[in-house]
Amino acid sequence: DSGVTQTPKHLITATGQRVTLRCSPRSGDLSVYWYQQSLDQGLQFLIQYYNGEERAKGNILERFSAQQFPDLHSELNLSSLELGDSALYFCASSVAPLTGNTGELFFGEGSRLTVL
Amino acid sequence: DAKTTQPNSMESNEEEPVHLPCNHSTISGTDYIHWYRQLPSQGPEYVIHGLTSNVNNRMASLAIAEDRKSSTLILHRATLRDAAVYYCILRDWQNNDMRFGAGTRLTVKP
Numbered sequence: 001d002s003g004v005t006q007t008p009k010h011l012i013t014a015t016g017q018r019v020t021l022r023c024s025p026r027s028g029d030l031s032v033y034w035y036q037q038s039l040d041q042g043l044q045f046l047i048q049y050y051n052g053e054e055r056a057k058g059n060i061l062e063r064f065s066a067q068q069f070p071d072l073h074s075e076l077n078l079s080s081l082e083l084g085d086s087a088l089y090f091c092a093s094s095v096a097p098l099t100g101n102t103g104e105l106f107f108g109e110g111s112r113l114t115v116l
Numbered sequence: 117d118a119k120t121t122q123p124n125s126m127e128s129n130e131e132e133p134v135h136l137p138c139n140h141s142t143i144s145g146t147d148y149i150h151w152y153r154q155l156p157s158q159g160p161e162y163v164i165h166g167l168t169s170n171v172n173n174r175m176a177s178l179a180i181a182e183d184r185k186s187s188t189l190i191l192h193r194a195t196l197r198d199a200a201v202y203y204c205i206l207r208d209w210q211n212n213d214m215r216f217g218a219g220t221r222l223t224v225k226p
Contacts, residue, residue, distance in 0.1 A: 002159065002161070004159075033213060033214070035216075042216060042217070042219075043203075043216040044216075045214065045215050045216070048212055048213050055212045056211070056212040056213040058213060058215070090159045090160070092159070092160075092214075097212040098207065098211070098212050098213065099209065099210065099212065101148070101167070101209075104162040104165075105152075105162060105214055106161075106162075107158075107159030107160050107161065108159055109158060109159055110159055
């Protein structure tokens with residue numbers, strides 16, 4: 001158990017809908033990262049937050065948005081869903097943003113999204 | 117971040133050492149070498165990382181070539197539980213995020 005909690009574990013929805021995925025980081029971790037893993041694209045970095053502020057952005061679509069709240073939990077909002085958005089969405093956390101010699105991210109078990 | 121090249125898949129026998137290679141010929145002086153692994157149906161987990169010197173921890177060893185253009189993750193005694201996809205990642209010391217490639221799928225045979 002990494003200490004990172006993601007909900008829901010599974011979610012099935014229809015095209016055009018909107019969903020919210022939630023992540024609670026490990027106790028004491030201030031930085032949260034979101035990743036998308038699909039069969040054809042592998043593990044793609046989406047976005048990172050540190051103490052409520054966006055710190056790095058990856059291949060996140062405009063239809064997707066995220067935020068980190070004062071209690072440090074984070075939410076990933078996916079809207080106007082398409083079939084291709086079906087994937088595993090992982091959240092990871094670290095004590096602080098990765099800099100210098102730090103290197104350890106702790107990943108949750110993921111939220112599996114199926115868009116029909 | 118510079119690119120890494122790993123074999124798509126490797127096989128090993130249980131209780132034997134495994135050497136997982138990673139080529140990163142365009143590595144820069146400020147790139148750290150990270151290894152993560154992803155067990156089936158789980159999120160990735162940290163294995164080890166280093167800059168120039170070889171590193172050891174309870175999970176594995178990381179051997180870094182003198183010119184830093186390649187590295188090898190060493191599992192000293194593979195178990196069935198080590199079957200996973202292993203990712204070699206380069207991260208510039210100033211970057212905040214970890215970007216994964218395709219990785220090597222390790223199969224461990226009993």
